[in-house]
Amino acid sequence: MDILKLRGISLFIVAFCSLVLALVLWQRAEKDKAKIWLGFSAFFTALYAFFCGGTYFFWNADSMASVYWYRTTWLGVFLLPSFIIFTYYFVQNLNYLKIKAFLLYLGAVIISYFALTTDFFVKFVYLKYPNISTLVGKLDFLGRLYIFICVALVLINLFKEYFKSSGFKKLQLQYFILGVAIFFITGIITTAIVPLIIGESPYYDITAYASFVWIGLTATAILKYHFLNIKIIATQFLVFIIWVVALINFITEESFRGHLLTGGSLIFMVIAGILLIKSVIKEVEQREKLEILTKDLQAANEKLIKLDKLKSEFLSFAAHQVKSPMSVVKGYATLILDGTLGLASKKIKDVAQKIKSAANRMIGLVNNLLDSRRIEEGRMEYNFEETNIVDIVKNLVEELRPLADEKKLELSFTTKEKDLRAIIDIQKFSQVIQNLIDNAIKYTSQGWVKVSVTKEDGDILIVVSDSGSGISKDLMLKIFVQFERGTFTDKTMSGTGLGLYIAKQIVLAHKGAIWAESEGDEKGSKFFVKIPAPYK
Ligand code: ADP
Secondary structure: OOHHHHHHHHHHHHHHHHHHHHHHHHHHHOOOHHHHHHHHHHHHHHHHHHHHHHHHHOOOOOOOHHHHHHHHHHHHHHHHHHHHHHHHHHOOOOOOHHHHHHHHHHHHHHHHHHHHHOOOOEEEEEEEOOEEEEEEOOOHHHHHHHHHHHHHHHHHHHHHHHHHOOHHHHHHHHHHHHHHHHHHHHHHHHHHHHHHHHOOOOOHHHHHHHHHHHHHHHHHHHHOOOOOOHHHHHHHHHHHHHHHHHHHHHHHOOOHHHHHHHHHHHHHHHHHHHHHHHHHHHHHHHHHHHHHHHHHHHHHHHHHHHHHHHHHHHHHHHHHHHHHHHHHHHHHHHHHHOOOOOOOOHHHHHHHHHHHHHHHHHHHHHHHHHHHHHHHOOOOOOOOEEEEHHHHHHHHHHHHHHHHHHOOOEEEEEEOOOOOEEEEOHHHHHHHHHHHHHHHHHOOOOOEEEEEEEEEOOEEEEEEEEOOOOOOHHHHOOOOOOOOOOOOOOOOOOOOOOHHHHHHHHHHHOOOEEEEEEOOOOOOEEEEEEEEOOOO
16 A cells, blocks of 8 residues: 555544544543543644645645645644643633633634635645655744744643642643653654755654644543553553554555454454553552652651641740749749748748749749750750769758658658769759659658668669559550650649650760669559769
């Protein structure tokens, strides 16, 4: 069969496929305007391919008919404004859409009118076997300019959206952009660069294939797979070409045996092609699902990190805001207690004492919150200096004695040593021991709290034991974990579950160890802190 007829047939096939695509899009569009307009793009691609095919199939050197077939291909420009409207609907950027659409369509009407009725666009067509070529008219450049503006509009719109979007939509847009780029590059090479170099336009029809690939891919992307992958695109393209070649083989065969053979291979190619595409799609979809999941997870993670930072900033801010007025309250209560404001009755002193302890508890809580943030963010700073541990612990016991007295607990301090030196951050280390004694008093309703300091080889051991509520085996596993605390029905057992967590971190920073022992519920507890003592 003549090669011109074959080219005609292959273009008719493209036209037919585009038409089917347009019908499918319209049928499934319901009220989705994006699909309707993509359907129009496919429809005009069909027209374009059909007239291109007609020029080849009905080639007749003697008549003007061929010139008209060729001129009619300019009707294809309508696919551009249709696709632009599709992108506007797809990315939902509808600003001035009506005006733009009207102007663009008007441009297409003017161009196709002059292309059909004058020789401004196509002057003459002639055969340069196996191609049909044209002599372009003097307004041809205007048509190219129009095409250029349209494609640029599409690309700008898609790119803008691409940078704004994330996750799923971003991936989808990548493929649309790729599709437009394929069409654009093919179009420019075949209808502008080649004619510029060789002075004629013999590969006009290739643009028809390219626009079909472009519209087809876009349609598949929004109709079937959520988004496309280059691997699917490549496979489909390859399979399509193999089918066309197999079909041409079948048509050009003349003998019955030949028809049988090529027909068989055509059927085989179709089945194998479909299977191949399906398996690639499956593989790609699985991979892309994973990709989306990872991307979404990453985004969620980033969000969480941001939120966490915000939370931490807010916490620090709020904590500081609470701390300063509380210190003022505590200060006034102290002034009442020590008589600076004049003699106060026992009743008033009792109340002032209560205010002071409540303020102390509040300040302690805020400090704990701030400390735990500092530890988490690795911002806890230590000022190590050499000091006598015995004095520090003794003083702390005395400071907390009023609390024990209040609960009528016997608080004792024992040590055989006078001077046990270690290198510590006095303020932070005191905080640890204070917390242990405080807890012992808090969690003991009657009996005693004992504090001792002993020397053990190269270490100093501080033990805080009590006859209180004890710690169950389950709770023992987590008392040093942030925010973990026992369950209490008694509301006076207030706390945050931060004290022991902070204590552990501070002791670790002193290269020491902290642990607890308890026989169980209601059997009392024993807390141990061991720190190295370099000075014997
Ligand atoms: P908080 O005292 O604020 O709850 P901590 O981190 O200081 O937080 O203590 C964690 C948990 O360990 C407490 O809730 C309590 O259940 C238990 N605990 C700590 N010290 C004692 C103790 N001396 N006796 C009994 N239970 C204790």
